[in-house]
Amino acid sequence: MTSVSYDLFALAIFAGLTVxxxxxxxxxxxxxxxxxxxxxxxxxxxxxxxLFDSAREPFTVKFYLVxxxxxxxxxxxxxxxxxxxxxxxxxxxxxxxxxxxLLVLAAGLLYCWRRGALEWD
Amino acid sequence: MSPWLQNxxxxxxALLAVVSSLLVVTRKNPIYSALFLIVMFSTISGIxxxxxxxxxxxxxLLVYAGAIMxxxxxxxxxxxxxxxxxxxxGGFTDKGVAxxxxxxxxxxxAFAIGKSEVLAQLASSGPFPARPLPSPTHGEIAAFGLxxxxxxxxxxxxxxxxxLVGIVGAVHLTLRRKAGAALPESSEDAPDDAGETRxxxxxxx
Numbered sequence: 111m112t113s114v115s116y117d118l119f120a121l122a123i124f125a126g127l128t129v130x131x132x133x134x135x136x137x138x139x140x141x142x143x144x145x146x147x148x149x150x151x152x153x154x155x156x157x158x159x160x161l162f163d164s165a166r167e168p169f170t171v172k173f174y175l176v177x178x179x180x181x182x183x184x185x186x187x188x189x190x191x192x193x194x195x196x197x198x199x200x201x202x203x204x205x206x207x208x209x210x211x212l213l214v215l216a217a218g219l220l221y222c223w224r225r226g227a228l229e230w231d
Numbered sequence: 232m233s234p235w236l237q238n239x240x241x242x243x244x245a246l247l248a249v250v251s252s253l254l255v256v257t258r259k260n261p262i263y264s265a266l267f268l269i270v271m272f273s274t275i276s277g278i279x280x281x282x283x284x285x286x287x288x289x290x291x292l293l294v295y296a297g298a299i300m301x302x303x304x305x306x307x308x309x310x311x312x313x314x315x316x317x318x319x320x321g322g323f324t325d326k327g328v329a330x331x332x333x334x335x336x337x338x339x340x341a342f343a344i345g346k347s348e349v350l351a352q353l354a355s356s357g358p359f360p361a362r363p364l365p366s367p368t369h370g371e372i373a374a375f376g377l378x379x380x381x382x383x384x385x386x387x388x389x390x391x392x393x394x395l396v397g398i399v400g401a402v403h404l405t406l407r408r409k410a411g412a413a414l415p416e417s418s419e420d421a422p423d424d425a426g427e428t429r430x431x432x433x434x435x436x
Contacts, residue, residue: 168311
C-alpha cells in the first residue's frame with residue numbers, strides 16, 4: 111500500500127462515516143420520531159411570513175455574472191496551487207511562466223473593473 | 232490496496248457514473264438533472280482518487296461539483312423552465328441524429344484512449360481496468376505541477392487566454408450597454424446617472 115492510497119484510505123473512512131452518521135440520523139428520526147402532520151406544518155418554512163408566490167422566479171443576470179467571474183478566477187487559483195508546491199524546483203523560468211499567466215488574467219480583471227462588472231448596481 | 236478491492240471500487244464508481252449520467256438525460260425536471268450531474272462528477276472524482284490522481288480528484292470535486300454546478304443551477308433558474316413550458320421532445324429523426332453524434336464522439340474518444348501510451352503501459356503491467364498510474368506519486372500535486380509547468384507549458388499559458396476570453400465574454404454578454412456609453416472612469420462625474428441606466432438595461436436583459 112503506497113502512502114498516497116493510505117491517506118486516501120483515511121479519507122474513505124471519513125467519507126464513509128459521514129454517510130453512515132448522516133443517513134443513520136435521518137433514518138432514526140424517520141423511524142422513532144412522531145409524525146403528526148397538518149396543512150400548516152407542510153407549508154414551506156419562511157420565518158413565519160406567509161408565502162407570496164413560487165420561489166421559481168426569474169432573477170437578474172447579475173448573479174450569473176458574479177458566479178461566472180468567481181469560477182474563472184477560481185480556476186486561476188487552481189493553477190496557482192501546483193505552482194506553489196514546485197516553485198523552488200522551477201526557479202526563475204517558473205516565475206516568468208506564472209508571471210505571464212497572471213498578467214493575462216490581470217488584464218481580464220482590469221477589463222472587469224473598467225467595464226463596471228465588479229459593481230453591483 | 233489489493234487489486235481486487237480496487238477493481239470492486241472502480242466497478243461501483245463506474246456503474247454509479249453511468250447510472251447517474253443516464254438519470255441526468257432522462258429527468259424531466261432540469262433541477263433533478265443538475266443534482267444527478269453532481270453525483271456523476273463525484274463518481275468521476277472518486278475514480279481519479281482511485282488512480283492516485285489526488286490533485287485532479289479534489290479539483291474535480293471543488294471546481295465541477297462545487298463551482299460549475301452553481302453555474303448550471305443559475306442558468307436553469309435564469310431560463311426558469313416550468314412544467315409544460317419546455318418545447319416538446321424531438322422526434323425519431325432528432326434522436327437518431329443525436330445518437331449518431333454521440334456515437335461519433337464516443338468512437339473518437341475510444342480510439343484516442345485505445346491508442347494512448349499510458350494505456351499500453353497499463354495493459355502490459357497488470358489486470359486492465361483499475362491500475363494506478365506507473366509511479367504512485369504520478370498524480371500528486373508536485374508531479375502534476377512539474378509536468379504542467381515544464382512539458383505542457385504552452386497549454387498552461389493558453390489556459391490563461393481561454394480564461395481571459397471567458398471573462399470578456401461573460402462581461403460582454405451580461406453587461407450590455409449602448410454604443411458610446413460612458414466608461415466608469417468618466418462616470419465619476421455623474422455616478423447616479425450611469426448606474427441607473429446600467430441597472431435599467433440589466434433588467435431588460
